[in-house]
Amino acid sequence: MTQQAEMTELEHTSTIHDHSGCREKAIHTAEKLCSQRGVRFTPIRREILELIWESHRAIKAYDLLDRIKPHMGSAKPATVYRALDFLLEQGLIHKVESLNAFMGCSYSDHRHDQLLLVCVQCHEVEERPGERVMEAIAMELEQAAFTMQRKAIEIHGICGRCASSSSSSSRAAN
Amino acid sequence: MTQQAEMTELEHTSTIHDHSGCREKAIHTAEKLCSQRGVRFTPIRREILELIWESHRAIKAYDLLDRIKPHMGSAKPATVYRALDFLLEQGLIHKVESLNAFMGCSYSDHRHDQLLLVCVQCHEVEERPGERVMEAIAMELEQAAFTMQRKAIEIHGICGRCASSSSSSSRAAN
């Protein structure tokens, strides 16, 4: 209820690196994995994954819907959610539970749990393996006699870039 | 999309311990803290907190609404969400992000981060301090140059009780 930077739908590409490479790599990995697994990487699924990879921000289902509608008049909520379900099942994206939003997985070639660092200023989300954290959780669960099925570990705060550029300029710039 | 035990609204009290003690303790702590802080623990807020503490399960906002309506014809979504906002601000409850639901805080006399163990069978949620996990996260964040504001750490799986009683009987019994 406090801060919520207002940004247009277009200010979403990172200024930090050549981001188109991220998207292309992700799509290529998705093609390979789907082929290996005998599941279909259909045009809708590809387009949703591409849209998700247009930034390192998590994106909401209805924002995805708005963006595919120009290309796909027939798109409806179910269109988007079905593609998201598929991408989640295949481990190609993650859901950020605390945002009700979705982001591309940076390590989709193997199943894993992830630590998500959500910047409340630039809204980028960094995925980290966090091995030490996962080990500590495993120990905790053993103590608790709890059998894990899945984890959601999400940290909200200020990323390093925002912190260093924080005096004033270029805030919320990507 | 796999399991979702169907339970009536009434099967929500734990069979494991004298649960009324949990609720009374929580209400007493809430009274004390609100008084110390000079904030008002109004009847609506108290009733919502009592309802949340009717079980160790996380409860959804609209289920709370259904339950207070008999006593409060005027109750509307905003009634519930405002009480929830207050209780969250005061650290008396936690939101389980991965369920869009709310649970009583077991350690509300001091601010803390928590590890939530969500049983997908009996739907109880256990809150643990998880100090080792928090330390590991702190180290990870230092490496990542990330300044934390808040955490959500939620594990879904099977609790010890459900695992031991799992052959058949008394499943989903509380």
Add this chain to the structure above:
DNA sequence: TTTTGATTGTTACAATATAACATAGCTATC
């Protein structure tokens, strides 16, 4: 080619959450 299962289209709706403004109730002074 036919069949079968998976995918998509379509409609309708359920579930979760907030905005905005009006009314009522406390609390602190005068």
Add this chain to the structure above:
DNA sequence: GATAGCTATGTTATATTGTAACAATCAAAA
């Protein structure tokens, strides 16, 4: 006690997020 200002609640409306159900289409396999 009056009254002014702040907090809490009532009320209406709407925004956002997510599913159910069934029909139509497409694609892989037999």
